[in-house]
Amino acid sequence: MSVDAEATPSALDQRVELDISGMTCAACASRIEKKLNKMDGVRATVNYATERAVVLGLPPVRAEEAVAVVEKAGYGASEVREGEESQGYTDRVTMLRNRLVVAALLTVPLGDVAIVLALAPQMRFPGWQWVLLVAAIPVVFWCAWPFHKAAWRNLRHGSTSMDTLVSLGILAAFSWSLISTILGAEDHEGFWLGYGIAPGGADSLYLEVAAAVTTFLLGGRYMEARSKRSARSVLSALAKLAPSSVRVIRDGVEAVIPIGELRVGDRFAVRPGERIATDGTVVLGSSALDTSMMTGEPIPREVTEGDTVLGGTVNTTGALIVRADRVGAHTQLAQMAATAEQAQARKASVQTQVDKVVSWFVPAVLVIALVTLTIWLLAGGGPRASFSAALSVLIIACPCALGLATPTALMVGVGRGGQLGILIKGPDALEASGVIDTVVLDKTGTLTTGAMTATEVHTFGDASAESVLRVAAAVEEQSEHPLARAVVRRASEAELSWPRATDVTALPGRGASGRVEGDEVLVGNPALLGERGVEVPADALACVEAAANQAANAVLVAAGGRCLGAITVADALKESAPGAIARLKRMGLRTVLLTGDRRAAADIVGGLVGVDEVIAEVLPTEKAAVIERLQAEGRRVAMVGDGINDAAALASANLGLAVVSGTDVALKSADIILVRRNLNVIPDAIGLARRTLRTIRGNLLWAFGYNVAAIPLAAFGLLNPLIAGFAMSLSSVFVVTNSTRLRRFKPG
Numbered sequence: 003m004s005v006d007a008e009a010t011p012s013a014l015d016q017r018v019e020l021d022i023s024g025m026t027c028a029a030c031a032s033r034i035e036k037k038l039n040k041m042d043g044v045r046a047t048v049n050y051a052t053e054r055a056v057v058l059g060l061p062p063v064r065a066e067e068a069v070a071v072v073e074k075a076g077y078g079a080s081e082v083r084e085g086e087e088s089q090g091y092t093d094r095v096t097m098l099r100n101r102l103v104v105a106a107l108l109t110v111p112l113g114d115v116a117i118v119l120a121l122a123p124q125m126r127f128p129g130w131q132w133v134l135l136v137a138a139i140p141v142v143f144w145c146a147w148p149f150h151k152a153a154w155r156n157l158r159h160g161s162t163s164m165d166t167l168v169s170l171g172i173l174a175a176f177s178w179s180l181i182s183t184i185l186g187a188e189d190h191e192g193f194w195l196g197y198g199i200a201p202g203g204a205d206s207l208y209l210e211v212a213a214a215v216t217t218f219l220l221g222g223r224y225m226e227a228r229s230k231r232s233a234r235s236v237l238s239a240l241a242k243l244a245p246s247s248v249r250v251i252r253d254g255v256e257a258v259i260p261i262g263e264l265r266v267g268d269r270f271a272v273r274p275g276e277r278i279a280t281d282g283t284v285v286l287g288s289s290a291l292d293t294s295m296m297t298g299e300p301i302p303r304e305v306t307e308g309d310t311v312l313g314g315t316v317n318t319t320g321a322l323i324v325r326a327d328r329v330g331a332h333t334q335l336a337q338m339a340a341t342a343e344q345a346q347a348r349k350a351s352v353q354t355q356v357d358k359v360v361s362w363f364v365p366a367v368l369v370i371a372l373v374t375l376t377i378w379l380l381a382g383g384g385p386r387a388s389f390s391a392a393l394s395v396l397i398i399a400c401p402c403a404l405g406l407a408t409p410t411a412l413m414v415g416v417g418r419g420g421q422l423g424i425l426i427k428g429p430d431a432l433e434a435s436g437v438i439d440t441v442v443l444d445k446t447g448t449l450t451t452g453a454m455t456a457t458e459v460h461t462f463g464d465a466s467a468e469s470v471l472r473v474a475a476a477v478e479e480q481s482e483h484p485l486a487r488a489v490v491r492r493a494s495e496a497e498l499s500w501p502r503a504t505d506v507t508a509l510p511g512r513g514a515s516g517r518v519e520g521d522e523v524l525v526g527n528p529a530l531l532g533e534r535g536v537e538v539p540a541d542a543l544a545c546v547e548a549a550a551n552q553a554a555n556a557v558l559v560a561a562g563g564r565c566l567g568a569i570t571v572a573d574a575l576k577e578s579a580p581g582a583i584a585r586l587k588r589m590g591l592r593t594v595l596l597t598g599d600r601r602a603a604a605d606i607v608g609g610l611v612g613v614d615e616v617i618a619e620v621l622p623t624e625k626a627a628v629i630e631r632l633q634a635e636g637r638r639v640a641m642v643g644d645g646i647n648d649a650a651a652l653a654s655a656n657l658g659l660a661v662v663s664g665t666d667v668a669l670k671s672a673d674i675i676l677v678r679r680n681l682n683v684i685p686d687a688i689g690l691a692r693r694t695l696r697t698i699r700g701n702l703l704w705a706f707g708y709n710v711a712a713i714p715l716a717a718f719g720l721l722n723p724l725i726a727g728f729a730m731s732l733s734s735v736f737v738v739t740n741s742t743r744l745r746r747f748k749p750g
Contacts, residue, residue: 017057017331018056018060018061018064018065019054019055019057019081019082020054020055020065020068020072020079020081021053021054021079021080021081021082022053022054022072022078022079023053023077023078023079023093024076024077024078024151024155025053026148026165030077031048031049032048033075033159034048034055034072034075034077035047035048037071037072037075038057038068038071041060041067043059043060044057044058044059044060044068045057045058045059046058046068055068055072055079065081069081076155076158076159077155094227095227095228098148098220098224101144101145101147101148101220102145102217102220102224104140104141104144105141105145105146105217106217108137108138108140108141108145108213109141109210109213109214109216109217111137112134112138112141112210112213131179131182131183135179135180135183137209138176138212138213141212141213141216141217142172142173142176142216145216145220146169146212146216146220148220148223149165149168149169149172149216149219150169150172152165153166153168153169162365162368166368167363167364167367167368167396168215170368170396171211171212171215171399172212172215173212174393174396174397175209175211175212175215175393176209176212178393179209179212244279244280244313244314244333244335244336245261245276245277245279246260247259248260248261248264248270248280249270249271249272250264250268250269250270251268251269251270251271252268252269256271261279261280262330264280264329265326265329266328266329267325268325268326269285269323269324269325269326270282270323270324270326271321271322271323271324272321272322272324273317273321274289274318274319274320275317275318276316276317277313277314277316277317278312278313278314278316278317279313279324279326280326280327281310281312281313281327281328281329281332282310282311282313282324282325282326282327282328283308283310283311283324283325284305284306284307284308284309284311284324285307285323285324285325286307286322286323287306287307287320287321287323288306288320288322288511289304289317289318289321289322290302290303290318290320290483291303291304291305291311291316291317292315292316292317292318293312293315302484304510304511305322305510306511310327311324312334312335313328313333313334313335314333314334318482319481319482319483320510334621334622334623363399363706367395367396367713370399370717371393371399372392373717374388374391374395374716374717375388375392378391378392390719391717391718391719394716394717395713395716395717397716398709398713398715398716398721399709399712399713407698407701407705407737408698408701408702410701410737410738411694411698411701411744412426412432412694412698413741414694414741414742414744414745415432415690415693415694415697415741415744415747417745418744418745418747419687419690422678422683422686423678423680423683424674424676424677424678424683424686424687424690425674425675425676426673426674426687426690426691426694427672427674427675431658431691432692432695432698433695434640434655434656434657434691435640435657435688435691435692435695436691436692436695436696437638437656438591438656439590439591439592439637439638440591440592440594440632440637440638440639440640441586441591441592441593441594441639441641441642441684441688442593442594442595442596442629442639442641442642442651442655443583443593443594443595443596443613443641443642443643444596444597444641444644444648445595445596445597445599445604445607446597446599446644447643447644447661448642448643448644448661448681449575449576449579449607449611449681450573450574450575450576450579450607451573451574451575451576452573453484453488453573453574454484454487454488454572455488455491455571455572455573455574456488456489456491456492456569456570456571457554457570457571457572458569458570459471459492459568459569459570460541460542460545460556460567460569460570461567462539462541462565462568463564463566465566465567467567468496468498469566470566470567470568470569471489471492471493471496471498471569472493472498472499473500473518473521473523473559474489474493474523474525474557474559474569475493475494475498475500476500476501476503476516476518476523477503477506477514477515477516477518477525478490478514478525479503480503480506481506481514483508483514485557486514488571489525489557489571501518501519503516503517503518504516504517505517509526509530512526512527512529512530513525513526513527513530513557513558515530515534518561521561521562522534522561522563523559524536524558524559524560524561525557525558525559527546527557528542528543528558531558531560531565535563536560537564537565538558538565539565542556542565545570546558546568549570549572551602552572552606553599553600553604553606554571554572554573555570555571556568556571557569557570575607575611576681578680578682579610579681580610580612581681582682582683582684582685583611583612583613585682585685585750586685586688587612587614589688589689591640591688592614592615592637593612593613593614593615594613594615594616594617595607595608595611595613595615595616595617595618596617596620596625596628596641596651597617597618597619597620598618598619598620598622598625599618599619600618600619601618601619603618604616604618604619605618622648622649622650623650625648625650625651626651626654628651629641629651629654629655630654633656638656639655639656639657640655640656640658640659640688641654641658642660642684643658643661643672644661648660648671649671650671652671652673653671657674657688657691658671658672658673659672659673659674659675659676659684659687660672660674660675661675662675662676662677674691685750686749686750689749690744690747693744693747694744697740697741697743701740701741704736704740705733705737708733708736
């Protein structure tokens with residue numbers, strides 16, 4: 003029975019999510035996906051980047067069947083339950099870290115002692131081989147267990163990976179050392195070292211090779227696990243934005259219930275300071291909503307009866323009664339989370355390219371090693387010489403340098419970036435940095451400060467700037483509105499004092515009123531003054547219009563029935579923005595301003611900083627669509643943002659950059675975090691990422707080329723296993739040295 007015939011639309015509404023553990027490459031995800039899709043009436047997708055499977059058409063009561071299918075394939079699985087944090091990533095990172103620490107602590111002394119004793123017979127003591135063997139056992143069998151386990155799982159499914167070669171190399175080196183110790187080392191002199199002949203028994207132990215390979219590769223896996231954990235954390239961060247409970251009103255009674263029990267059509271109460279529980283329509287009350295996380299608009303949006311509201315936004319002033327229009331997965335916040343997850347699934351990494359090459363490289367090496375062993379035996383070389391040549395092939399081909407190529411360059415690049423206020427979170431960022439040709443920038447909080455500032459005070463008639471600020475601050479100090487906060491802050495900076503206003507009333511969408519020293523004071527827009535019979539002079543109207551043309555707001559101040567002045571409040575542009583945009587252009591990058599703010603405000607800011615294109619009035623879910631549209635046009639896009647509304651766009655872009663002043667979810671969605679406040683950090687980050695990527699590619703080219711060139715030498719017996727170990731180490735030293743050159747990177 004086909005999946006499509008059985009999985010009707012209603013059946014596919016059933017959704018189960020599973021955390022998957024044990025995947026080491028994209029082939030693992032593909033294998034699990036095929037197994038799950040063989041279940042009747044099921045459509046499943048497995049995301050290797052987030053290590054999560056989404057199974058459609060499977061009722062939650064049958065989730066255990068899906069878990070059993072995954073476990074039968076050799077992997078771990080557990081159902082993701084709403085409101086619970088998965089420990090899978092944390093457990094894996096902790097496991098790899100613990101094994102890496104033990105391996106490193108044992109490898110350093112083991113390697114030094116093994117090499118000294120192998121090449122200096124006078125320092126050997128009775129039973130020295132057994133001491134080294136015992137010291138190597140924890141590294142070979144416990145620390146390297148993830149490689150052995152993955153290699154065995156691949157073998158069961160008739161496939162190979164880097165884990166296969168790593169496991170065989172480690173076990174072969176240890177087995178050869180054990181057999182040589184049991185049989186006894188030959189006493190005659192050994193092989194040519196380049197400066198002389200090795201002493202007898204020098205080729206009996208290769209424990210330092212097994213330990214070094216384990217340590218280096220564990221370091222690479224640890225870095226990868228941390229990067230993947232960060233990639234998925236955006237999902238849980240987005241989920242936390244929605245309240246866990248809601249004040250629902252049923253039959254005239256208000257009751258607090260879990261958010262999952264809220265239904266379309268239910269009415270719920272929202273008090274000042276609380277988040278809106280879900281998307282809906284205001285049926286009673288008026289207030290100002292902080293929607294910056296969803297729309298990028300820095301000024302709170304005034305809402306009243308009949309206006310729509312979005313779940314996750316914050317109610318700042320009045321109490322509201324809202325009717326739920328969309329709940330659960332249908333809300334805009336949930337759609338943002340889904341968009342971010344889908345974007346993460348499209349992520350690629352440098353290591354994925356390595357895995358593709360290894361898919362043919364590993365079988366080829368295994369065949370060469372087997373052929374080498376057979377030919378040497380048939381040629382009468384003897385078991386020791388034959389095994390030595392075959393082991394040399396495995397050791398020299400062991401992808402130690404491949405395991406170092408990415409993490410060493412990444413570690414040095416990240417370290418240098420930390421000094422420059424740049425945090426590179428993983429290889430995906432480096433890969434993307436090498437191909438981007440377009441940089442899309444958010445406005446609020448990225449190019450601007452994100453905080454409203456009173457920039458100018460205009461006076462009309464004989465009023466003074468001090469008197470205008472004084473009476474305005476008296477009324478506005480009792481308000482939490484950002485425009486009010488900006489006015490009060492400006493008065494405080496001017497070291498003014500003001501009396502306490504009485505009868506202060508907030509007038510949503512118009513301003514506020516109060517009595518100061520017996521006079522009625524109005525602070526708001528021209529409509530408010532007109533309602534109260536105050537004449538608005540032409541200069542005041544011109545001031546309001548001029549402010550609007552500059553993407554600002556002019557707050558009019560009236561007292562005693564006369565308009566005294568106007569205070570211009572704006573979201574200030576960051577001083578470094580124009581210079582940073584100019585540098586991006588010199589790097590050959592096209593710049594685009596993308597914002598949910600008004601078209602007029604966006605055009606003004608775009609002109610001031612000098613971007614090539616302005617895209618305004620874009621909803622959060624539409625931001626990701628804009629990024630995808632640019633990509634469909636052939637653009638490789640980097641997105642710079644700081645808000646929750648940028649999360650999906652940051653994840654959808656080829657390269658996501660988040661400023662440190664941004665929200666937690668934006669930082670988790672990004673590939674690169676910008677810590678330095680100066681916006682010149684943006685071109686610096688792209689430049690450093692590109693340099694790091696070039697270093698990684700150079701490392702990979704050397705590692706593959708070195709191995710391919712050295713394999714024939716090992717097969718012909720020209721490389722003893724010990725020399726092969728030295729040669730492999732030399733390759734690793736080159737990779738590390740090449741990576742350290744990133745420390746000299748200087749910002750433009």
